[in-house]
Amino acid sequence: MEHGVFPMKPSSSEVQEPPPLFLQNIAMFIELGQISALGNMSGSNTTTLYFHQHFPTSNNVLNRYQMETFISHMKKYGSEVGLEFNLINEKRFPPASLQNFLAASSDIPGVLLADHGSQYVNRYYHSIMDDGQELNYKYQNGSELSTNSVQKLIANLSYTLAQTIYCLINSTGRCDEPKVPEPDADAQLVDELLHCYLDTMDCPVFRAAANKPSLDSKRASLYVGVNGWSNPIARLTGLTLALLINQTVNRTKEKCHDDDSDRVFKYIWMGSSSIDSDSSGFCIKTTMNFSLAVSPAFYDIPDYDWASGRYSTWTESVWREMTVRMFLKPSRSHENLTFSLGVVVLSLSFLIVYFANSRSHILFGNTLVTSSC
Template sequence: MAPVASLFSLYLVILFISYLSNNSVECVRTKKKIYLDLVTQNACFRVLNATHQVGCSSKSGGNVGVLHYLEGQDDYDWVLKDGPHTPYVVLINSEDFHREKVQQLFKSGRVNGILVVNVLNNSTLTPLPPNGFSADKDCPNDNYGAYYKNDSYKHCKSVKWNKPGEALYFNDYHDFPMFAISNISDLNILIDQCYRPFNQPGNGVAKTYPICAVELSDSMDAAKDSITCIRRSELITNLNPTKYCDAMGDKNIISTIKAIPQNVPRPAKSVIVVATRMDSISMFGYEYQNSDTTVTGIVALLAAAQALKQVKDDLRAATSDLMFTFFQGEAFDYIGSSRMVYDMELNHFPYDITDNSSLQLQNIHLNHISHFIELSQLGHRDQDQLWIHSDPISKEIPAISDEVKKLIDIIKPIGEKLNVSLGETAADQPLPPASVQRFLRKMAIPSIVITDHQKQYTNKYYNSRFDLPRNINADYPPTLNDTEKYDYITEQAVSLTNIATTLARFLYKQTTGKQLTPDLENKIQADEKEIAHLLYCFLESPVCELFKQSVSPEDNKNLASAKKPFPFYVGVDYQTNQITRLAHSILAQYLGDRMVNITKEADCKQPDNDKRYKYLWMQGSLKPGTTDTREGWCIKSTAMLHKAKSPAFDIDDYDWLSGEYSTWTESTWTVTKVRAFLIPSESQEVLTLCVGLALFIVSLGIVYFFNASSDIIFLSTNTASDTPPS
């Protein structure tokens, strides 16, 4: 027992010393002393289709390189030719981040990754590229629209819509990570604490060690193409199968004015579709600034729906029905619209009716659609006009041409009264990229697309992180606080108010056939203040009163934690993104009815005998005299979510190379991170190794000494323990 007691005493001494040390010295993990982790998570990631992988991925253990800030041509020469400390990770300014420069760095063999300065609220640090920037193609969705087989119009032979488009997003940067540095503190660390003190050459001479390096990690799990990825994901090799990628998709939003039950026939050519898209792409995750690309269309369509609220009874009594539609996944080869067309052809839209014991909405087929009106980009008026585009191929049918002319003849004078000038594009000019093209692939429909451009996009930053509110006059004076910004009427809010009012009055007249009297015009008027609120919530901050009243109590926690506008990226199909949920709730408010007699969430549900309406419980407005207690609203409406997942993933034995449907998937990954650290010289590394080995040998000697001499060292203790009591 004596040796045990001695060892226990020694253990107590060590424990006591450790306790004193912990109370006098702050313990820090060794890793944190070596690495400086950045906040930045905005990585370029990998997506795949049936034939390719595109986007970025680091090596499995991350990519390491010496940081170099590319401020001028001398810095490019240093990194690409002269610098001795290869490989490099470069920090590049926003103006230099374009295809030519990126390809030059990627192919050099001397660069291991790119960091892009992306502090968008600082025009000095991140000036807008003067010639525009778009990571999308110059002919978006080229092979999946209405003209994919037409020799005159395919590949944008007539008009290159997105002139700044360099298709940077659609290149494969294998083992070459890229991150956007959006946090100014991260930028200061990289430039002022890493590059300038340790790496910046002086008079063409490299600095000596230590030097500052950066590690970029965003290793992607998927590889090659969607076909390979899905096959690998479906292989069951253990009890926990690994998923390498997910089908891209989300939910479309639809709402009809009428609630026609399945036992009542729906007349042919009786549904007017009015639509817009909701999504976009960007090179970097969490960087989806879409002021003109998507938000102007979303806001205008929501505002038009609200403007028609007072005349819903007239619309319900009309022969025609009106269907508001918000498509998701359109940036990735028309995912949402192609799904809707597919379901209509199968008689599954808006859902597959399998139970006739309760009332459900009558299905809508393609032949039920009488007209299709689509809103696209509306923020940059070309020649101070909006432009009406129509399809030259379907107009070869006289009846279609006549209907298109009627649509134009109705909407133009309505717009003129509201200072909305609407021009017509050339008769032989094809439609720009638009969701209606997926419908026109199947049948000729009288259709128009309303945009802010006559030919090529007036938006120089289409589908890019530079599509900012200030570019469409939707920004705010710097002196305003958040409350003042929320109610501030920007120039764009005024413009969209007139557009939404024009659209609402046009839809009323087209649906009902009635003339617009002064009384009706007073009723059908978009709310300028509400449009200001929508712009603020989508573009400035989602932590706003409109969004707060539109979410459920459960979703409010996610809303309250939002630090920046929600992304407009479609995401993967198994989850519904925030933009979709919020737009759905707002549309339900605008077109539906509040059930004032229902005051509890548990009571806000569909009756068993009538499934035509959806019931949504949302927080509602603040109770009078309170700052944190909300009324709770039960909204009954026809607004619903419809699957926006490519049919390619649901069709058995689908021909993945047919080009009929979108095949985009998103790779899975484990972690994305950026961290900086110092690299010592080789001599210092050798010295550190030698000192470590020496300490190890000395430690072995001490342990051996104590072990061999334990009987002598602990003799007095042992003797005392063995002496019998007197």
Template structure:
């Protein structure tokens, strides 16, 4: 009979187990009824350098707070001084996202998070008339040519004459709560509606429970600074999936018009470097358009290279020792990662790589002695009256030889302009002013080179939204970028070929399509043809390309698509099928790219290639992280980012519900125990005989 008793107990246990499974299976449906998921793909995250951390994080299980919409400063004051239902989640529009407002919210201890609501039709030019920049007033100053230890008369120039007057350093600040950007209009509407129905104060008085609340989850695993974070990343972890942090990492993309073979005598050859940056930043993941700050220069460089490549045979046939190198730098936002890595490699005699003994047709080494001129295309998308400015470095130009060479370069531009049909005007910036933030500074810190920086501004930036989400397609006048490329291509052709003037015309259609793909719609046909399947999110929703630099294990789609387009721009079609179209070695002069969607499959032979853009700080053994010599930026790891909207009961109700649940569980187990112990009476089972 003991068996019968055990059978009853097992039966009851199964009933409880099935009930539990039923509850679990229904929990997701219940959760869907309680919680309303809102947009969560653009959260602020943590980054680190050698001295400190910046960005945002939530608690491990997320932050919860009652929503309060901020329409003016008095709404924020109400939360800080009067609001009784803290912690609060602030829902504010971009004009109220200021360092002072966030500092007040953080110092109060009454705010657990912020959501920035971007309403449809929001016009930053009208709402943010004085500008809004997340960078410093003097971007990259401490890693540039005129930093505090430079000992020149231009050391404090930017402090008195800031290049970026709207700079708030919001991007480089540390926040103790999560900040999410929301531009999905359904999510924006749901938050506003829920607030107005349940939370909006009546005659200045707070509403009673239940109240509309938000849960934001964006826990970052990294902490403190890059040195600490990288050290923790090397330690064994109880949770193998935890990634504490990664160095910022990507690839510079470059190529030369003429091939440079190591087997040839290159002692007397010189190179004109034409450079632009291809990265930008914002506070948030998945959105960093950088149209005026980076895309305009990138597109102008690619258009220039495309125009020059159409005249490659003439350039190759000319009896000239000059060559042209086009290069797109990555990571320049974060203290010149790409350009400083190129300089470091050149100093070691390892650019683009260490010399290989067993490859006959390898790419030649390139060093400082090969550089004739350095031309950088900076911010060129907001020019007025088709006017651009040529900025030069007064420190290096104090050398008469360098100054003379710079004069030759400026004269070449003026000659191209005077004979051009483009209408572009180049004006020399004041010689007493130093260079604006530019990759060129990374080279000038180590060697005097003649060169200039082309920009749409004479003094401070015309770009009022530098390093923010609002540096988008609305922040650019892109219709004349092909004209700029035409003048630049003409200047380069004249300097390399050495013949009398010949106007080179850039392809306006190519320029416009390229600009549209980067600034508006990364799902464009050109990106699809050149590897758009790698772009993932951008290809699915038609958003602009993300111009953020990346980490080693991050999304590399934009870099690879750009590399493929650049290979076509710098290369030539060859009659090879997909199997034959391949390079035997990265070290060879020519690289081969097969693009299956271009004309049903096209093979390109090109000098274009990628080289690492990772700061030397992460490659130098026992590097002094606080030395300020090289960029030390790293990005925190995270596992899940989520945001949910729900109605929250009062604390008393929450405690009552928890206590009720505990009582229910205890009662259930007590009932099962009682039924099991009295099963013979409850179920009519005879008492088992006593053991003999």
């Protein structure tokens, strides 16, 4: 963003493309951190979330008013769906993506919304063990969801955040019309999405987005750290976003492709207009696009000082070939049986040797057989 190449690098040709975004275009930074229902295991109808806020160092009155208005609306709409918000008034800001933006410009007002105040609730956040079992997630497949489920929490938070953002950007000041969809209906969609990310990629939402009758049934790998390695979940996420927020256009499957003179909109052929539909497909027009998350140190900065540490330059090993040697560990009973048989055989061998040695004069006689010359 500092160099004007986000969301994409401007081209020299005369094509329609989205305008570049800069740091000064950010009016407010809203980040969602750890969001789970693990802190509400008592079954209460109210879930408490926490605001970690950063006020700009310039003490801009407009920015402070916008931050206070945002928090006020979040509390207002959150109370409608059983959400409470506590403010964490500490000078230290927790680890978050906002830290990278503040390093470039400390005048950006921002807030981190999480399920914890000072200590993590999810001990395995962003690790290989951060799975559905740890989040107490169970796929309901259209059944009624409990009030303290993670599906309900995400749906209620989405409703609250969407209503608040609409109110902030609505220049007319009318915040209640049009109203965003009710969270009860969205909770079923959240249940389906979590099923795709936490259980299996062969789910109705991903099949509709990818326009395929079936996908790999294994659990999705959410690690996307290596540039040059295409992770299926990244593409499926983009297609799902395009499926959920799209504009249907009247194009055939053969003509449903991107225009060379337009880099703003993409045209994608989807499998169905809804998750449960059996239609042959339709063409959508979307602004969804993919941007490489590459450190600025690796491009467009001549004579960059690699020792400065300004931009991340970490690398990681990639194994093109991998081999595995497996050593099977027997059961406890099998180990005991093997050990017992070994002790018995060892004891018998000692007894046989002792018996043969003590009675060697009987078994073998005292006469030495000599050969005649």
